[in-house]
Amino acid sequence: MKPSTKTPLPEALAQLVGRSVHEIDTPALVIDLDAMRRNLGRMAEFSRKHNIRWRPHAKMHKSATLAKLQIQAGAAGVCVQKTSEAEAMVDGGVHDVFITNEVIAPHKLARVAALAHRVVGDKGQLAIAVDSVEGVSRLAQAMNDERTRLSVPAIIDVFVEIDVGAGRCGVVPGPAALALVHEIRKHPALRFAGLQAYHGKAQHLRGAQERREAIAAVVEQVINTRKLIEGQGLAVDLVTGAGTGSMVCEAASGVFGELQAGSFLFMDVDYAENERDPAQPNFEHALFVKTQVISRAEHHAVCDAGHKSHAIDSGLPRVLALDPDRELEFFNGGDEHGILRPAGPKHRLPGIGDMLWLIPGHCDPTVNLYDFMVGVSGGLRKGSVERIIRVDARGAVS
């Protein structure tokens, strides 16, 4: 499916700019822009301090506008997971894009090759991950076809993905990775750019020490694989990986040259449940679903946000407690409803018409439910709408 880059901005949303947060219709996906900018600044400072590149994962926000903000703040470009996300980024003016995933279908690889040639015109660079000989030869075929068609010698950066413990994509570290490097080097349109070593399962290990141990094992596998490749006189220019949960460990390793963390920008409930590593910047929640109470019973209230308004794969949302006597717990009310109960005997229920702010359990699939995000500055209590941000790659899952 092609991304919804052309979805027109609805008049009602356009007119919200400059208006009070109280006027945002519900349910709506709202970014606290002040908190988001602080997160961005903290990430930029962290990377500077550790002398490491950051290439945030844009699969999380799916917005070319936010990708460009990140690049202005110092990011080396962005990561995406899908070909159609990469297209949405390039269409939106982002020219340095890394598809951190395997692409195998020839018709998709033709689009990847077309993009690789397109970004070169803007002094950009496309990169992609591979984990099979078949993947390398299909990619090379697509690049050669596009080169012949355009007679422009574009080169795509290719990272060998190694499976460092997540049990998802990735070739086994060691000799199998070296064999793939040799395979890549057979093709003039492909440049071996380095290793991708992302450990997805380590991100939400709750204890900081557990995450440190998991990433220590990752680092060892990377060092051994790198040694093997360098032993043949081949350079490993970059080791890339890391998510918000483990990035402090990869940054301290001295082995990783690039961090791919994405969720730090918005911070969801799932990440808030991790024990914070003291070395981790203090990232704040910046993404909220604004909702309104539409019904009230003696012991519960009902709001207008159910799982069509927020993803529940990582658990239900948390209600932001703006007032100390208003701590509420959110319970599943189905597709269009959320059930709210006081968190304890001291807390009171909200009244009909009251506005509430939910912190999503998982930001990535929540963003994918919306065409637009409402950017607010000046706080959620008294702020106003600064801008509307398009989710360019909404539904771009192919």
Ligand SMILES: Cc1ncc(COP(=O)(O)O)c(C=O)c1O
């Ligand atoms: C390959 C890869 N890199 C980086 C990330 C970023 O992780 P996070 O958004 O948890 O920071 C992900 C997320 O799933 C990923 O799949």
